[in-house]
Amino acid sequence: MALGKDYATQECSIARALEVVGERWTLLVVRDALYGVRRYNDFLVHLGIPRAVLAARLQTLTAEGILEKRRYQQSPPRDEYVVTERGIALWPTLRALGSWGREQFDGARLRYFRHAECGTELGPYGECALCGTIVPVTDVVMEPGPGLDPDPADPVSRALLKPKRLLEPLETDQA
Amino acid sequence: MALGKDYATQECSIARALEVVGERWTLLVVRDALYGVRRYNDFLVHLGIPRAVLAARLQTLTAEGILEKRRYQQSPPRDEYVVTERGIALWPTLRALGSWGREQFDGARLRYFRHAECGTELGPYGECALCGTIVPVTDVVMEPGPGLDPDPADPVSRALLKPKRLLEPLETDQA
DNA sequence: CCTTTCGGTTCAGTCACTGAACCAACCATG
């Protein structure tokens, strides 16, 4: 967490985790990465994050092995940030946090997450009640709920309105 | 999150949740509250948090309905902070975060969490593999693992070495 | 009285985040 490093004295894996992903914006960057966002500019417009902070977060997330920087075209040279296994492993945490936020505060259904195989909506821990299993991230389909703005300003939010699998790269029609 | 409030534009319950518990130290305070810590001074020595920050966190957590301030003796007047249902509902998030931190970084077993009924160790989502259910927080027993310092300096850490149920108030022998 | 405990508040200093400006590499266009 960079501030004072005091979590180091905590002898606790929660504290250890927060050292890595506890800074402002970090978990939202990981969330977007799981949603399929990969490019600097897409993170930027979707999160509304200051450029300097985004650059810093992408760097530390890469250094911690949560994202991987990958060249996807040579000319002009362009890199994308792809979420790794270690990042994918944060899905249950994000899912639990989101469930808590919605249950305790919002109420509105913003997005549905379903088991791709059977269409069942996931439980709060990312499990499929029908199949009785924890659904792997690649088998989760995300689709918009009634609470979501149907005509958002930025192209990334617009692209996220289409039902899609988690991790599947986002296609932004730059219109 | 108090910084700029930009999460408000996120249309996302994860962002909503982070508005409330995303600030530095906040989740660790909630963790301690679930472990049974209730008193200002116990939070203080166990977390090593600046007094001003602790006071601020306790206030906002109380305002958000995650903790409840409660007078436990009249003379001298003393209050304790008890975790509410809303705070208890953060247990799956903390559990997931802790599992992630240990699996991805630490490795060392610091604490075991078991289903009180049957003694089975909880899975990463707080479920009991034997009973096949999500274990309610009141039925979780916490005990020290081999990775934990067996003779810590502060009395709170020492009190947390004894196996105990979650939520059960901590008894600090002020020795 | 005098001291200690508990639960804070105050304050100066530091560090992180913010927002705007700037920059460099590369491509497309005329």
Next chain:
DNA sequence: CATGGTTGGTTCAGTGACTGAACCGAAAGG
């Protein structure tokens, strides 16, 4: 070849959050 657009940054001044130490007040306890 100049111009402008796109992408992915860096720099920098200003603000706000966190830190650590000091101080404070109420209420025992001796």
